[in-house]
Amino acid sequence: MKTATATLFMAACFLLASAQPSNDTAGMLKPQQENVIKATTIIKIENMGTHINSVLPELRPTISADGNHLFFICQNHPGNTMYHAVNNSQDIWYSERDSFGNWSRAIHLGRPFNTTHYNAVYWISPDNNRILLRGAFIDGDYAGNGVSLTYKQKDGRWSKPQMLYIKNYDKYDRGAQSGATMCHDGKTLLLYMCPDKGSYLNDLFVSFLEPDGSWTEPKSLGKKINLPKNNELTPYMAPDGVTLYFSSDRPGGLGDNDIWMTKRLDNTWQKWSDPVNLGSPINTPDWDAFFTMDAGGEYAYLTTSQNAYGESDIVRVKLLEKERPEPVVLVSGNVYNLKTKEPLSASLVYETLPDGTEAGNGLSSPVDGSFKIVLPYNKNYSIRATADKFFAVSENLNLDSLVKAGYKEIHKDLYLAPIEIGTVVRLNNVFFDFDKWDLRPESFVELDRVVKLLKENPAIEIELSAHTDSKGSDEYNFKLSDNRAKSVMDYILSKGITAAQITSRGYGETVPVATNETDEGRQLNRRVEFKIVKN
Secondary structure (H helix, E strand, O other): OOOOEOOOOHHHHOOOOOOOOOOOOHHHOOOOHHHOOOOOOOOOEEEOOOOOOOOOOEEEEEEOOOOOEEEEEEEOOOOOOOOOOOOOOEEEEEEEEOOOOOEOOOEEOOOOOOOOOOOOEEEEOOOOOEEEEEEEEEOOEEEEEEEEEEEEOOOOOEOOOEEOOEOOHHHHOOOOOOEEEEOOOOOEEEEEEOOOOOOOOOEEEEEEEOOOOOEOOOEEOOOOOOOOOOOEEEEEEOOOOOEEEEEEOOOOOOOOOEEEEEEEOOOOOOOEOOOEEOOOOOOOOOOOEEEEEOOOOOEEEEEEOOOOOOOOEEEEEEOOHHHOOOOEEEEEEEEEEOOOOOEOOOEEEEEEEOOOEEEEEEEOOOOOOEEEEEEEOOOEEEEEEEOOOEEEEOEEEEOOOOOOOOOEEEEOOEEEEEOOOOOEEEOOOOOEOOOOOOEOHHHHHHHHHHHHHHHHOOOOEEEEEEEOOOOOOHHHHHHHHHHHHHHHHHHHHHOOOOHHHEEEEEOOOOOOOOOOOOHHHHHHHOEEEEEEEEO
C-alpha cells in the first residue's frame, strides 16, 4: 500500500458523470446476462491483491454502490495518524477501480476521515456524496461513541463530520463493541451494540430518519435475529432493502462468527425468514464478518484470514444465485437548471406511486450535479430533485412494468425549473388511460405538488395545458387534450386553489416537442404541462 495522505482524494475521482446533459437510457434497458449466477457456479475467494492488502491486518471493507470506490481499515500501519500513540491504531485507507477493473494502490486518507481515535467508514451513499463514519463528532471534534455523516462540498473537500442524533442512543451502546451501516435509501440505520456494560454479546437494531433530521430510538430486529446468548454484529442490508447479511456465532456455524443471510418479511423489521449460513468458502472456522457488496450484487467483499498476506485481508467472492439479493436498478444522472442547463446541487426524493410514500433520498454533487440512486424492482417511482426557488420536473420510472431480468443501470437526468414568468414545467407523473381524460390515482402525488406551489405563492398564475401526438383527427385530439387539461384543473381547484390562479387549454397536436414519426417522439408529445404566466 502507498503511504500518502489524500485530503482531496475524491475531488476528481468521484466526478464520474458528465457535466453536460446526457441521453436517458430508460428506454434501452439490457439485462446483464453475465451477472446471473447459476446454482452450479463454483465460487472461489479472490484476494484483492497487494495494492490493497499487506502483511498488516486489513479489515471492514466498504464498497460504493457503483463498485468503483473501496474504503477499508488498515491496522497498525506506520502511516496511520496515531501509529505511535494508540495501540492497534485503525485508520481508513482508500482504493479506486479504473475502467479496466484494476484497483489503484491504496492511499491513507487525511481529515476529516482519520482522527486521533479508531476510524472506520461504515457506509458510502449510492450518490457518492455522503459518508457515514465511526464516532460521534460535533463540528469535526470527537465527542464519543456514535455515528456521524460527512458531505462532499463544492470545492471537492468533505465537510466536518456531524453526529446523528439518535434518541436514547447511550442507553443501548454500553458494550465492548458497536458499529453501524446505512441502508441505500438514506433513511434507515442499522446498528449493532449491547446495553450491558462491557459485554461482547451484541444485538442488531434499526433506527429511522425523522422529518426533523433526528433518528428514532433503536428498535431490536427481533428474537429470530438476536439470540440471547450469542453475538450478532456487522449487519449489511443489500440494495434490495430486504436481504440482510450479518455475522453471528449462533449454533450451526463452521466455527467462530459466520456470515448469515435472512430476508425481511414486512415493514415492522421484526419478522424475518430463518437465517441461513452462507457456508464455505465464505465462512471459515475462524472469525468471519464485515460482509458488503455493490449494487450489482454479483460480488461480496469481506475480511478473511485464510491464505492471507498478513493477519487478515480484503477479499471478494462471486456469489451463488441462492446467496444473492434481489436485483435492483442503479439510476445515475445529473441535476440541471432547466433554463440555463447549468448543473445544480440539490436534494433528491423518490416516492412510490400511487401512495406517495417516500422510498428514499439522495444528494446531487455540489461539484457537477451528479447523482446515483438504487431502486428495487416491483414498484412505480416518481423521482425528483428539490431546491429553493425551483419547481422540480419529476421523472417516472415504473419498475413494476419491467421484467426482472437482473441488475440494470439507467441514465436519467433531472431538471429544476426556476419559478418565474415564462417557465414551462412538464408534469411527467400525470396519467390517463387510453382515450380517456379521467385522472389515474398515480397522478395525485404530482398534482399535489402543483397545489402546494400555488398555495405558497398566491400571486402566481398558471396556464394548464394538455397535448397529444398526431394520431387521430384534429377535432378528436383537440377534444381529448382539452378535456384532459380540464380534468387536471378541476383536481387542483378541488384542493382549494382559486379559479383566478389557473386556466386550462387543450392544444391537440399543434405544439409538438419531438417528431411524430417514432414511438419515442409520440410519447414525448403526449404530455401535460403548466406555464407560469404571472408571478
